[in-house]
Amino acid sequence: MIKNKRTAIGFVFLMALALLACIATFSVLSGGFHIEVILSNFVLNIPFVLLVEYVDYSIVAYLHRRYRRLDILPIVINILIADAFIGGLSVIFACIRKQDIWQQLLPAILCNSFIVLVMEIFFYYKLVLENKAQLAIMEKEKAQYQLEALKKQINPHFLFNSLNVLSALAYQDAGKANLFAKKLSSVYRYLLTTQDAMKVPLQDELDFVKSYIYLEQIRFGETLRMNITCEEEALNRYIVPASIQMLIENALKHNINTKSSPLRISICIGKESVTVTNNLQLRASVSKNRIGLDNLEKQYRIHNRHIQVEKSDSEFTVTLPLLNAGDA
Secondary structure (H helix, E strand, O other), X not given: OOOOHHHHHHHHHHHHHHHHHHHHHHHHHOOOOOHHHHHHHHHXXXXXXXXXXXXXXXXXXXXXXXXXXXXXXXXXXXXXXXXXXXXXHHHHHHHHXXXXXXXXXXXXXXXXXXXXXXXXXXXXXXXXXXXXXXXXXXXXXXXXXXXXXXXXXXXXXXXXXXXXXXXXXXXXXXXXXHHHHHHHHHHHHHHHHOOOOOOEEHHHHHHHHHHHHHHHHHHHHHHEEEEEEEOHHHHHOEEOOOHHHHHHHHHHHHXXXXXXXXXXXXXXXXXXXXXXXXXXXXXXXXXOOOHHHHHHHHHHHHOOOOOXXXXXXXXXXXXXXXXXXXXX
């Protein structure tokens, strides 16, 4: 039932006024205005109205839990469902009391429609407030993720290492140095242009990831083994920006990689998800705070999706769901 006492009292008061107005209206329409008759009918019908109010609230609350939408159609459907239920009760009461069915049915439906409309206004306002609160939480989580992404974008270690590699390539292979500089530029361009995006086309993310992998493979050489497989249909889907790159970066950060024990990272893209798997050969000195994965989970929660994390003795796997163009 209604948890807030003031709200409950307000509902009862409004329903009492609605009942009084309905009885007075039908008294006038039936040919007279007699205050004694009106008050007598009001007192006799109060228990029925309280029952109606309880039933209406239960119906409306249940329907709102099932269908949380901010448009007129659910309101109309809820009123019709509640009216049908209360109309049935009114017919039963009329038969028990041996009264005219229409005389009992019409006031009940009129009063009930008003009751449900008031409740719908209450639930509509409540849902609007909940949506605003949820939007505020989403914006906060998005800002937090963007801050973490920005920190990664200007990560001095990655930039310092990349510039060292570029400097060495400039003396060894001018063509490769030029390609390396272009890949590094495209990586930072992508990060800067997508930092406000909620989702990006998977094809764009893959192009970015391939540039990032190129930079890291030039740096690590044979100690890093990468493998990417992708189903063609998946390229029409969307994904949270820089999510795959973050998983590759985490694998490099938390695991050692040598010629005798290379780090193997597999990216498998199916119709509905992207699975990133790496073999486990953990560094002893790296913090395992899961901040990156937690931020990634928050981003997918905005889209009503969740990531899956699995860890065995030999492998670490993260599965990212693919998004649709119409997703929030």
